[in-house]
Amino acid sequence: MSRPDLSNDQTVARYRAELRMVGRNQRLAGFALVILGAVAVWGGTAAGPAGPAIQYAGYAALALGWALMLAAIFLRTRYHRRRMREMD
Numbered sequence: 001m002s003r004p005d006l007s008n009d010q011t012v013a014r015y016r017a018e019l020r021m022v023g024r025n026q027r028l029a030g031f032a033l034v035i036l037g038a039v040a041v042w043g044g045t046a047a048g049p050a051g052p053a054i055q056y057a058g059y060a061a062l063a064l065g066w067a068l069m070l071a072a073i074f075l076r077t078r079y080h081r082r083r084m085r086e087m088d
Contacts, residue, residue: 001083002083003085004018004083004084019076022072022076022079022080023071023073023075023076023079026069026072026075027068030072031065031069032065033064033068034066035065037058037061038062040054040055041059041062042058044058
């Protein structure tokens with residue numbers, strides 16, 4: 001992998017778009033799980049006898065969602081470092 005050419009604005013914009021695509025699926029799935037988990041935790045209080053189970057599922061979704069988002073950040077950082085490293 002070669003170092004990207006960041007000499008003008010057009011190539012910088014292209015590289016930023018490339019970075020945004022790294023880990024995109026994990027980031028979107030994580031975001032969806034965080035939103036779903038927050039709704040489940042909030043709505044679990046009004047669910048009657050199934051409320052505690054819904055809240056636990058919501059907390060699990062929140063944890064998994066944040067783990068996916070952190071994994072996407074890790075993947076993107078690792079990709080960027082690998083691209084910026086000079087190849088001999």
